[in-house]
Amino acid sequence: MTAIASQDRPAEPGSLPLRMRLAAAGLDGVTLLVLPAALGLVLLFVYPFLYGLVLSFEPKVGGALANYERFFSDPYFSNTIGTTMWIALPVTILNLLLAIPIAFRVRLMRRQRLLTTILVLPITLGTVLVAEGMLFYFGPQGWFNRALMTIGLISSPVRLVHNYWGVVISLVITGFPFTFLLTLSYITGIDPSLEQAAATLGAKPASRFRHIFWPLLLPGLAITFCLSFVQAYSVFPSAVLVGEPAAATRVISIAAYQAAFEDYDYSMASAVAMVMAATQLVVVLLVFAGRSLVYRGPVATGKG
Amino acid sequence: MNLAVKAATPQSGRSPDSRAEASRPPAFKELRLDGVRRDFGAVNALRDLTLTIRRGQFVALLGPSGCGKSTALNCIAGLLPVTGGSIRLDDKRIDTLRTEERGFGMVFQNYALFPHMTVRRNVGFGLKMRGVPTAQAEKRIDEALRLVHLTDHGHKLPGQLSGGQQQRVAIARAIVIEPPLVLMDEPLSNLDAKLRLEMRQEIRRIHGQLGSTTIYVTHDQEEALSLADRIVVLRDGVIRQVGTPAELYGAPAHLDVADFMGYRNRINGRLVGNAGGLAQVDIGGGTLEGAPRGELKGETAVVAVRPDDLVPARPGQAGIAATVEAIEYRGREFHGVARSAAGAELHFASSAPLGVGSPVSLTANKDQVLVFPPEDK
Numbered sequence: 001m002t003a004i005a006s007q008d009r010p011a012e013p014g015s016l017p018l019r020m021r022l023a024a025a026g027l028d029g030v031t032l033l034v035l036p037a038a039l040g041l042v043l044l045f046v047y048p049f050l051y052g053l054v055l056s057f058e059p060k061v062g063g064a065l066a067n068y069e070r071f072f073s074d075p076y077f078s079n080t081i082g083t084t085m086w087i088a089l090p091v092t093i094l095n096l097l098l099a100i101p102i103a104f105r106v107r108l109m110r111r112q113r114l115l116t117t118i119l120v121l122p123i124t125l126g127t128v129l130v131a132e133g134m135l136f137y138f139g140p141q142g143w144f145n146r147a148l149m150t151i152g153l154i155s156s157p158v159r160l161v162h163n164y165w166g167v168v169i170s171l172v173i174t175g176f177p178f179t180f181l182l183t184l185s186y187i188t189g190i191d192p193s194l195e196q197a198a199a200t201l202g203a204k205p206a207s208r209f210r211h212i213f214w215p216l217l218l219p220g221l222a223i224t225f226c227l228s229f230v231q232a233y234s235v236f237p238s239a240v241l242v243g244e245p246a247a248a249t250r251v252i253s254i255a256a257y258q259a260a261f262e263d264y265d266y267s268m269a270s271a272v273a274m275v276m277a278a279t280q281l282v283v284v285l286l287v288f289a290g291r292s293l294v295y296r297g298p299v300a301t302g303k304g
Numbered sequence: 305m306n307l308a309v310k311a312a313t314p315q316s317g318r319s320p321d322s323r324a325e326a327s328r329p330p331a332f333k334e335l336r337l338d339g340v341r342r343d344f345g346a347v348n349a350l351r352d353l354t355l356t357i358r359r360g361q362f363v364a365l366l367g368p369s370g371c372g373k374s375t376a377l378n379c380i381a382g383l384l385p386v387t388g389g390s391i392r393l394d395d396k397r398i399d400t401l402r403t404e405e406r407g408f409g410m411v412f413q414n415y416a417l418f419p420h421m422t423v424r425r426n427v428g429f430g431l432k433m434r435g436v437p438t439a440q441a442e443k444r445i446d447e448a449l450r451l452v453h454l455t456d457h458g459h460k461l462p463g464q465l466s467g468g469q470q471q472r473v474a475i476a477r478a479i480v481i482e483p484p485l486v487l488m489d490e491p492l493s494n495l496d497a498k499l500r501l502e503m504r505q506e507i508r509r510i511h512g513q514l515g516s517t518t519i520y521v522t523h524d525q526e527e528a529l530s531l532a533d534r535i536v537v538l539r540d541g542v543i544r545q546v547g548t549p550a551e552l553y554g555a556p557a558h559l560d561v562a563d564f565m566g567y568r569n570r571i572n573g574r575l576v577g578n579a580g581g582l583a584q585v586d587i588g589g590g591t592l593e594g595a596p597r598g599e600l601k602g603e604t605a606v607v608a609v610r611p612d613d614l615v616p617a618r619p620g621q622a623g624i625a626a627t628v629e630a631i632e633y634r635g636r637e638f639h640g641v642a643r644s645a646a647g648a649e650l651h652f653a654s655s656a657p658l659g660v661g662s663p664v665s666l667t668a669n670k671d672q673v674l675v676f677p678p679e680d681k
Contacts, residue, residue, distance in 0.1 A: 196383050197416035199403035201430035201481060211429070215420050295420035297463055 056270035067271030077272065080252040081279055087164070087239075087251060088232035089283075091171040095179040095228055096221060098172075103184040104213075116184070123177040130173050131241035135161055138169070166242035167249045171232050179228045186220030187213070190299045216299045222291040226284045233280045252276045332394050332484050334358045335380070335517070340399075341388030342375050342541075349375040351541040353389070357519065357534075359484075362511050364532035365521045366564065372541035373521045374489055380519065381487050382406050393484065404433075409478030411488040415470045417462035423449070423473050424458040430481035448480035451510060468499045472506065479514060486511075488520045492527065504530060525564050529553060537561050557597065559606055559676045567608035571648045572678065575605040583675040588646020590624030590665075594673025606676045611639060611651035613672035616664055623665030626650055628658045642666065 022028065059066040071077040102119070106112055122130065138144050138160040145157040160166060190213060198208045236253040243249030252272060260269035335357040342350040350372045357363050365373040378384040380391060382403035391399040398406055409430075417426050427448050431441040449455050452472035462470055471491060478486055491507070492500045508531055511518050522528050528535050529549040537544045537552065545557045556562035559570060573587035583596040585607045592607045617623030626642035631654070633639075638654045642664055652666050 191414070191416065193412050193414055193416035194418060196381075196403070197410065197412060197418070197477075198429070198433075199383070200381055200406075200408060200410040200487075201477070202404050202407060202433040203429070204404055204433075207433060212418060297461065298419055 052270040052273055055267050056274050059267045059271075060265055067268050068275070070268070071271055071275055077255055080250055080255045080272075081275070083249065084233055084235070084251040084253075084276075085279075085283075087167055087171070087235060087249065088229055091168055091175060091232045092179075092225055092229040094168075094172055095176050096183070096225060098176060099180040099183040099224075100187075100217075100221075103180060103187045106184060107187050116181070119180055120177040122173050125174070127170065127174050127237040128241065131170055131238050134166065134170055134173075134242050138166070161242045163244050164248045166244075167235065167239050170238035170242050171235060174238070175228055175232055178231065179224055182224040182227065183221065186217055186224070189220075190216050215295055218294050219291050219296045222287050226287050229283060229287075230280055233276070233283075252279075332359055334394065335485060336392045337376075337380070337389070338392065339389035340376070340379060340386050340391060342372070342379055342384060343387045348541050350379065350386075353541075353543060355536060355543065355546070357517065359517050360515055362508070362518045362520065362531060362533045364528035364535045365519065365538060366525060366528040366535050367523065367538035367544075368564075369523055370540075371538040373523075373538050375541075376538070377487050377489050377519060377521045380485070381408055381410050407481065407483055408485040408487055409481055409483035411471075411474045411478050411486070411491045413490045413493060415462070415474040415491075415494075417470055417473055417477070419462055421461075422458065423454065423460050423462065423465070426462065426473055427458075427477045427480050430477065434481065444480055448476040451479070451513065452476045452506070467495050468503060471495065471503055475507070475510060479510065479516065482514075484517065486516050486518045488518065490521055490523070492522075493524075500527075507531060525566070537564060555597070556608075556674070559608065562597075562608045562674060562676070566610050567674065568611050568651050569607070569609045569614055570676075571607045571609075571644075571650070573605060573607055573646075575600060575603055575675075578675075582670060585675055587624060587644060587648060589626065589644045590622065590667075592624070592668060592673055593670040594668075594675045595670075596675045598677045600675065600677055602678070604678045606678050608674045608676060609668045609672060612653045614650060614652040614666050614668045616652070616654055616656075616658070617667040621665075621667055623667040624650070626664055626666055628660055628662050628664050631658055631660060633657070640664075 016024075019028075056067055057064040059070075062069070106115055106119075109115060136142055140157040140159075144160070145154070148154045149157070160169060194212050194216075195208050198212045203211065234253055235251055236257070239245055239249040239251045239254060243251075245254050253276065256269045256272040256276065259265050259272055337353050337355045337357075340350060340353040341348065353372075353376055365376055367373045375384060379386045379399070382398075382401060382405075386399050389399075390397055418429065421429065424445055428441050428445045431444060436444070445458070446455070449458055452475055454469060454472055454476065457465060457469060457473075462473065465473065471494075474491070488507070492503050495503060504527060507518075507520075510516075520528070520531060529552075532549060534546065535549055535552050536546050539560055545552060545561045547555075552561065553565050556565050556567070563570065571585075571587045571592075573585040573592070575583065576586045576591065577584035578596055578600050581595060582593055583600055583605065584591050584593045585605045587607060592609070594607065594609070624644055626644045629641045629643050629649075631638050631640040638657050640652050640654050640658060642650045642652060644650055650666055652664075654664075658664055
């Protein structure tokens with residue numbers, strides 16, 4: 001705003017005031033508003049990250065790479081990557097597969113807000129509350145098993161907590177709202193007249209999804225996938241509370257926690273954290289590489 | 305050039321054989337809407353719409369916003385289910401069919417081009433859905449693009465085209481499937497004035513060249529008058545008048561249709577005479593004479609006259625006494641606003657600039673004046 005106002009003032013020919021030259025380069029008073037966030041980012045993310053990175057190369061014993069050598073040579077550590085992936089990837093995909101059809105239906109509903117509120121509620125509960133609820137509900141004496149046994153569907157309780165499935169269920173419950181909200185916003189962003197146009201051209205619902213919605217949705221789904229995946233990948237509370245933290249759900253964050261607070265080896269913990277960051281970055285980059293191959297332009301029509 | 309001239313001739317004189325090479329819209333005789341209703345909750349967007357559209361016609365649905373014209377089009381396209389009545393294509397009932405089963409071409413107000421597909425793939429989409437073999441489809445896409453003069457733009461994405469080009473892609477996409485019926489929903493409303501005129505000619509040319517049947521929704525009477533063979537004027541979900549452009553322009557049946565057809569002066573007055581096909585109305589400060597429309601009874605009537613037909617009286621000629629309130633230059637003549645002695649606002653045309661505040665005596669030829677019953681609804 002100041003930049004525009006200052007242009008009204010007559011400037012001496014030849015030499016523009018510094019302020020106007022800066023404004024022309026995109027720097028004006030408004031730019032300063034970025035500072036608090038930038039500062040916060042440096043203090044809370046960049047510095048700790050770099051500190052941890054350096055720390056990971058200063059192991060208690062051995063050379064600079066000793067921590068990483070230990071991580072990848074000791075299955076107790078290296079297996080956590082697979083364990084975490086084995087939880088995070090299916091959960092993310094499952095959340096997406098659930099979110100897409102529901103969002104497609106909700107998009108057409110008049111009382112969207114009510115349903116959205118109900119679906120989003122779990123996000124406000126927090127992982128611990130959900131885990132607690134699951135322990136009672138899905139436990140051997142919980143309603144779930146008792147109900148199934150009463151109607152004779154099963155003869156002995158199904159184990160759905162303190163194992164792999166407990167973590168998966170917990171992550172679906174807490175992760176779904178987030179995935180759903182993102183998916184819904186991407187789906188409602190697609191101009192409904194595109195589907196109508198496809199219908200007038202003879203496309204049946206399946207074709208309309210395949211040729212119109214799916215390609216336009218894909219870039220958004222890729223981003224949704226990445227954000228949901230990163231959330232699931234850093235699972236910690238539910239892996240401990242409703243999982244089997246010693247074996248099937250010994251995820252990478254547990255390894256980092258143990259290194260830091262049970263072995264008091266901050267250097268090793270930092271190395272684990274770095275591996276964690278690197279591995280999820282690989283997945284994110286792969287998804288984005290795939291995303292770059294598809295259409296990513298506007299999803300509304302030209303000049304509507 | 306030749307084609308454009310030919311296309312401008314009314315449909316009645318055109319034989320089906322004169323249609324351009326490859327395009328053969330499936331033969332049907334007429335589309336019949338019979339008592340079609342559409343309610344949105346308690347709101348009747350469309351009430352008892354009965355209309356027959358014959359093959360080859362260019363029909364415009366004209367009306368102010370909210371009159372139900374788009375609703376009617378969407379019902380025909382199948383994008384909105386009807387809540388009553390039936391739509392038949394000859395003897396086949398189609399209002400129960402899904403949109404994709406009707407196979408009508410539709411051009412949307414916002415074009416609705418698939419943003420992720422090239423122009424060619426957009427145009428070819430309908431053919432692909434119909435399983436037309438690739439070689440044949442390519443040929444038809446070429447033809448359609450040639451028809452809309454976009455041959456060199458086939459590889460582009462819609463986002464890279466101008467508004468007018470996008471509009472033409474939308475038309476090509478709708479006609480390439482050779483639909484029995486082409487539906488257009490205010491297709492020109494997003495274009496600027498110059499482009500709108502050009503595209504108007506294009507649409508008329510394409511309609512003529514293909515011999516297709518077109519239903520065109522618009523709120524612009526000029527567009528309707530210049531494009532259509534037949535105009536259907538809608539208001540509040542009800543048909544007010546159906547007729548050729550000349551009929552509607554010269555002899556609107558109702559006051560609101562007259563309003564739409566440019567009769568900007570609608571002056572309430574006292575009916576002082578009605579005999580021999582001429583009615584006289586005293587509007588205060590003078591009397592206007594014109595053809596009665598509708599049943600005139602009672603003491604009051606409304607006189608409708610276009611601003612262009614209300615002119616200053618010659619010396620000695622009787623006229624309505626009024627005072628000039630504003631005058632503006634319109635190129636060939638002046639457009640003025642005057643206030644009659646009775647307080648009515650009169651829009652008139654004048655060849656000379658008149659001073660604001662000066663008295664003026666206005667008159668109109670009785671052939672250009674219509675007299676309606678009051679509060680005709």
